[in-house]
Amino acid sequence: MSAAVELAGVSVDFGKFRAVDNVNVTVQPGEFFSFLGPSGCGKTTILRMISGFNDPTEGVVRIGGQDMRGIRPNKRPTALIFQNLALFPLMPVWENISFGLEVRGVDKTKRRAKAEELLNLVDLHDVADRRISQLSGGQKQRVAIARALAVEPKVMLLDEPLSALDLKLRQHMRAELRAIQKRTNVTFIYITHDQGEALAMSDRVAVMSQGRLQQVAPPQEIYNAPANGFVASFVGEINAFQGELSAVSGGIGEFKTANGLFRAKVGPGVSPGIAAKLYVRPEHTILAAAARPGANNIPVDVADVAFEGNFINISAKTSDGRSLTVEMRNDGTTALPPAGSKMQFTFDPAKALILADTTLPKPGNWP
Amino acid sequence: MSELLRRYGIGLSAIFIALTAFWLLMLVILPDLYLFENSFRPYLPAVDVGGPKDFYSFANYLNFFQTPIHIQVFGLTVLFASVVTAICFALSYPIAYYLAKVANPRDVATLFLLLLIPLWVSEILRCFALFIMLSFKGPLNMTLIGLGIIHDPIRWITAYNSLMIGLVYVYILFMLFPIYNAIQSLDINQIEAARDLGSPWWRTHWRVIIPHSKPGIASGCVMVFMLSAGSLFVPSLLGSTTSRWFTEIIQQWMFDAFDWNTGAAYAFLLLLLCIIFVSIMMRVFRVSLADIAK
Numbered sequence: 001m002s003a004a005v006e007l008a009g010v011s012v013d014f015g016k017f018r019a020v021d022n023v024n025v026t027v028q029p030g031e032f033f034s035f036l037g038p039s040g041c042g043k044t045t046i047l048r049m050i051s052g053f054n055d056p057t058e059g060v061v062r063i064g065g066q067d068m069r070g071i072r073p074n075k076r077p078t079a080l081i082f083q084n085l086a087l088f089p090l091m092p093v094w095e096n097i098s099f100g101l102e103v104r105g106v107d108k109t110k111r112r113a114k115a116e117e118l119l120n121l122v123d124l125h126d127v128a129d130r131r132i133s134q135l136s137g138g139q140k141q142r143v144a145i146a147r148a149l150a151v152e153p154k155v156m157l158l159d160e161p162l163s164a165l166d167l168k169l170r171q172h173m174r175a176e177l178r179a180i181q182k183r184t185n186v187t188f189i190y191i192t193h194d195q196g197e198a199l200a201m202s203d204r205v206a207v208m209s210q211g212r213l214q215q216v217a218p219p220q221e222i223y224n225a226p227a228n229g230f231v232a233s234f235v236g237e238i239n240a241f242q243g244e245l246s247a248v249s250g251g252i253g254e255f256k257t258a259n260g261l262f263r264a265k266v267g268p269g270v271s272p273g274i275a276a277k278l279y280v281r282p283e284h285t286i287l288a289a290a291a292r293p294g295a296n297n298i299p300v301d302v303a304d305v306a307f308e309g310n311f312i313n314i315s316a317k318t319s320d321g322r323s324l325t326v327e328m329r330n331d332g333t334t335a336l337p338p339a340g341s342k343m344q345f346t347f348d349p350a351k352a353l354i355l356a357d358t359t360l361p362k363p364g365n366w367p
Numbered sequence: 368m369s370e371l372l373r374r375y376g377i378g379l380s381a382i383f384i385a386l387t388a389f390w391l392l393m394l395v396i397l398p399d400l401y402l403f404e405n406s407f408r409p410y411l412p413a414v415d416v417g418g419p420k421d422f423y424s425f426a427n428y429l430n431f432f433q434t435p436i437h438i439q440v441f442g443l444t445v446l447f448a449s450v451v452t453a454i455c456f457a458l459s460y461p462i463a464y465y466l467a468k469v470a471n472p473r474d475v476a477t478l479f480l481l482l483l484i485p486l487w488v489s490e491i492l493r494c495f496a497l498f499i500m501l502s503f504k505g506p507l508n509m510t511l512i513g514l515g516i517i518h519d520p521i522r523w524i525t526a527y528n529s530l531m532i533g534l535v536y537v538y539i540l541f542m543l544f545p546i547y548n549a550i551q552s553l554d555i556n557q558i559e560a561a562r563d564l565g566s567p568w569w570r571t572h573w574r575v576i577i578p579h580s581k582p583g584i585a586s587g588c589v590m591v592f593m594l595s596a597g598s599l600f601v602p603s604l605l606g607s608t609t610s611r612w613f614t615e616i617i618q619q620w621m622f623d624a625f626d627w628n629t630g631a632a633y634a635f636l637l638l639l640l641c642i643i644f645v646s647i648m649m650r651v652f653r654v655s656l657a658d659i660a661k
Contacts, residue, residue, distance in 0.1 A: 073562045080563045086556035090578045100564035151564055
């Protein structure tokens with residue numbers, strides 16, 4: 001079976017600005033695939049390219065193995081869900097949903113029946129004859145999904161459709177979207193800047209920055225084994241230390257920083273002499289009364305303790321004024337260190353990563 | 368009101384309001400009321416005005432319904448004003464769509480300027496210019512012959528042809544701008560969503576863009592229709608020997624027959640009948656007044 005969507009060496013230029021830079025990625029049929037990145041990273045351009053509204057400057061887009069060059073958006077087997085949904089306000093709900101069928105010349109009774117069927121699929125009832133303006137945010141979301149599903153696309157493209165919803169509804173819709181995707185087995189390509197959304201819903205995530213793919217991997221791998229400094233710092237909270245890698249033995253490197261010499265796992269493509277940083281997640285660090293042997297230790301002053309319920313967020317300051325974050329799980333008996341107390345910020349070498357520092361923007365890429 | 372007072376003080380606010388009131392009352396309301404009152408009175412020699420023969424009646428209005436030729440001219444006026452409106456719409460819609468959604472936003476200001484410059488020239492002058500352009504041995508025919516498109520000159524100023532060309536030319540911008548505004552307010556995602564769902568361009572226009580711009584189309588149509596039906600200069604300058612326009616009859620009552628009373632009655636009839644016609648059309652196309660006011 002050929003890939004649902006394949007981007008082969010795709011680049012997009014807007015004048016002198018390169019929005020997408022040599023992207024190669026293959027999305028499998030039935031996959032829930034996300035492009036994750038900050039705004040302006042080129043993810044929306046990729047989506048518009050797959051749906052046919054933009055053309056690649058270089059490279060080829062294939063859908064179901066077929067070269068999409070010269071095929072217009074209305075002839076592509078894709079359906080796009082817009083960020084603002086773009087429902088037609090002058091048509092009732094059912095006509096919105098069946099618009100794609102109307103275009104294909106399906107007669108009215110069949111269209112109506114299909115619209116009802118899709119409304120059931122997205123768990124909306126008794127709204128077929130309502131106006132779009134009479135629906136709530138979540139209901140509009142479902143209508144947009146039903147409208148896209150009506151044309152039986154091979155690929156569904158979603159452009160941050162949840163961003164307009166409030167937090168509760170957003171979390172609910174995440175699960176719902178995932179369920180609809182599994183039920184229909186349509187390939188979903190999801191664009192978001194919200195890492196929580198990408199990690200929670202996707203089979204695989206592509207992290208993008210400045211038009212380039214930084215890492216394509218399942219969510220756990222993105223979070224636990226980021227490929228470089230950008231992925232590490234964009235996805236989730238992380239403590240970063242600047243320094244220099246001196247020696248490597250058995251996958252563990254020695255890293256010299258202003259706060260001392262630390263030991264950590266060496267990430268892919270990192271060797272002494274390459275600009276790198278040491279990264280450790282707040283939940284992999286411990287605030288201890290005394291230095292722990294075998295671990296990396298930094299003396300700190302506790303600056304702020306935020307009790308969040310299921311976990312405790314502690315911000316600590318090193319002697320040179322750097323702010324570090326520790327996250328502790330609350331097991332019901334966890335003692336909170338008082339603000340101002342002197343503690344040791346410690347982490348195990350196996351939990352920290354030395355990664356190539358790609359957080360700095362490449363000169364020349366931005367106008 | 369309180370905002371006006373706060374910003375300009377009592378003195379200046381009073382002057383603003385007084386000036387506006389003067390304009391509205393003395394230059395708009397009173398003249399119309401005067402004509403309206405006159406339209407119910409008979410046309411009499413000066414000695415009889417205010418005498419026993421001077422009483423209110425519908426005689427001037429009934430005169431219209433008892434004169435078949437006037438009814439016929441009115442019918443032709445409504446018919447050809449409708450044709451002018453339709454032509455204006457057919458020409459304006461593609462231009463408005465191009466300006467609102469296709470053209471590079473940087474060029475739109477220039478394009479608008481090009482459209483507006485002719486409007487700075489007075490309507491009468493433009494009609495004279497068009498009269499010369501359209502004449503039998505005028506520039507238009509000579510150019511067409513020169514290009515080999517036609518062999519013999521075409522008689523443009525005949526029947527209602529030149530009149531309609533003139534009305535379209537003079538009033539087309541009143542159609543273009545409201546439609547442009549309406550299309551401009553449409554979210555581009557709506558158009559893209561329709562295309563993405565497989566819609567060909569004509570269906571996107573029919574189902575998404577035109578329904579959205581209906582208020583603009585309606586106000587453009589009402590404006591062009593009313594202006595065309597009420598135009599006097601264009602028919603008197605560009606009309607042929609075989610074209611008759613209802614406003615010309617009003618003018619003849621007033622300035623040839625000096626019967627301002629019947630002329631006023633005909634003018635109000637024109638207004639009333641046009642309002643009725645427009646209301647019926649709005650009902651047919653399912654447009655409400657509130658849509659137009661938007």
